[in-house]
Amino acid sequence: MSLPRSTILAEPAWRPSSKAKLLWALENAIGVLVLCAGLVVWAVLDDQHRAWQALAGLAVLVLAVLGVVVVPLWRFAVHRWEVTDEAVYTRVGWLDQESRVAPISRVQTVDTERGPLERILGLATVTVTTASSAGAVKIGALDLPVAEQTVTRLAGIAAQHRGDAT
Helix, strand or coil, X not given: CCCCCCCCCCCCCEXXXXXXXXXXXXXXXXXXXXXXXXXXXXXXXXXXXXXXXXXXXXXHHHHHHHHHHHHHHHHHHHCEEEECCCEEEEEECCCXXXXXXXXXXXXXXXXXECCHHHHHXXXXXXXXXXXXXXXXXXXXXXXXXXXXXXXXXXXHHHHHCCCCCC
């Protein structure tokens, strides 16, 4: 049995910004740089364990390739979002994937967040807080104009569904 497109089980239609891949690569690269700094400190302070240091360096190299190249591409292939008159749909993750549906009638607040890297890249995250114990729904790595339009649209749709969101 196939379900119609308008059901809540439908896959969200839209991707994050194409700059999301760069954002995620930069976030992971910062972690890799911290690991590299730790390796350098270890190498300077301890010249007795060069084989272990080389092995750790190889492990960091593998993590760097995975974290900076593979993971951002994988996340971009998975991440989707959509706003309809009935609900906000998201699918996120790269290893552990999560799909969320937040009915518009449950929306309490809609916020925009921009971290330092997001500001540099012209991106934003839209956070939809709902009357749900599962927490807020986040739509990350959107181009700033898209995020602003999404907030405006959600506010307009939510105003039409004036419930108590409980």
